[in-house]
Amino acid sequence: MHNFTYHAANSVADAAAKVADGEDAVLMAGGMTLLPTLKQRLAQPSDIIDLAGVAGLSGIRVEGGTVTVGAMTTHDTVANSSEVAAAIPALAAVAGHIGDPQVRNRGTIGGSIANNDPAADYPAALVGLGATVCTNRREIAAGDFFTSMFETALDEGEIVTSVRFPAPETAAYMKFPNPASRYAIVGVFVARTTGGSVRVAVTGAAGCVYRETAMETALEGDFSPAALDGMTASADDLNEDIHASAEYRAHLVGVMARRAVAACG
Amino acid sequence: MAKHHISTTINGEPVEFLCNTEQTMLDVLRDELHLTGTKEGCATGDCGACSITVDGRLVCACLMLGVEAEGHAVETIEGMADGDKLHPLQQKFLEYAALQCGICTPGFLIASKALLEHNPDPTEEEARYWLAGNLCRCTGYDKIIRAVLDTAADMRGAS
Secondary structure (H helix, E strand, O other): OOOOEEEEOOOHHHHHHHHHHOOOEEEEOOOOOHHHHHHOOOOOOOEEEEOOOOOOOOOEEEEOOEEEEEOOOEHHHHHOOHHHHHHOHHHHHHHHOOOOHHHHOOOEHHHHHHHOOOOOOHHHHHHHHOOEEEEOOOEEEHHHHEEEOOEEOOOOOOOEEEEEEEOOOEEEEEEEEOOOOOOEEEEEEEEEOOOOOEEEEEEOOOOOOEEOHHHHHHHHHOOOHHHHOOOOOOOOOOOOOOOOOHHHHHHHHHHHHHHHHHHHO | OOOEEEEEEEOOEEEEEEEOOOOEHHHHHHHHOOOOOOOOOOOOOOOOOOEEEEOOEEEEHHHOEHHHHOOOEEEOHHHOOEOOEOOHHHHHHHHOOOOOOOOOHHHHHHHHHHHHHHOOOOOHHHHHHHHHHOOOOOOOOHHHHHHHHHHHHHHHHHO
8 A cells, every 4th residue: 555644534524624635535435445446556545534433424214215324334234224124125135245244344335336336236226226315515316426437426525425215115136246256247226116117227237337228118017027028238338357248247137137026026 | 654543452452553554454463463363365355364353343454444443442363262262163163174274264263253243043044144255265164164053052052
């Protein structure tokens, strides 16, 4: 690691001020991607502003049909929350299958979504559930938040404070994980609202989470795995690496989507 | 650059140390405090050889900065045995030969201890899920899982 100055922020305003003061400051929200990146010397920030000590940024609140998760809430907390399990069981399941226990005890929802790894699980849950990202400046619809690979709609110095999830009628997430890293080679989050609209959000397959709109239309007509028979994603612009070709990922999108619909019951 | 002065608790004892910002908790444990039981495997949070607990939660010491330990309680493999008396997990790992080269063993023991504190009666599936962040290239995992489940049964019987 290159040298840097460490600051423990004590409030969101304090963190925002310290980010603005730093020459090339970055926020740390768990550090599960930031620290490996620094160790590989892929980044050289002047300052690290640690959000771990900021009061009020972690915790879960369920009110009516809305689950609000504080930005610094760990994956383990979401996975084991009885309130989340009761309101949106698919969200608890997503959190419980991120990485491994050591990662889930440190990694946070705010850190995950701000990083926007193309193979991360949370972006699919946010887009699939139609969540709202709350920052220290505004609210951003999940569909507008994830803009491209490792890029989000966050402005310089803008800090995620919480994520608000409306409870769906039913939802499920199916992931084909890389067996070593447990990142999604392909992950598909399917949700149906009480109004009958359906979202199919795909992670791992492309450079950024996206929606399979043709599948959504088919499922709005008939919410069953059979409605997706023969449907697959277009392999154009999908990721290709040693783990899976673009064509294989396209195939997996169809398989995971059908399994997710089946899991919705 | 001035070093940070950190006050923490390690294996129940108050400990103060000086560290640079870029030193991980693993660097601090091994190089500053000479607690070399915690091993460095991959150094990127994949293998779990550096597993420790912080306030009772299992984490990788290689993905934590030393400065983050301020005010927290850290447990390492050095705190597991009671003097010469091995922890039941350590004893059972020996009986089952649940290790070969040994580099993953401290991490597995810490993770297994955290598991049994959280869930004294895990199923095999729960044990494998909990230990998924610890890699072993020698044993094939089976002996480790059997040692953990057998320890759990013994500890339940003893309590």
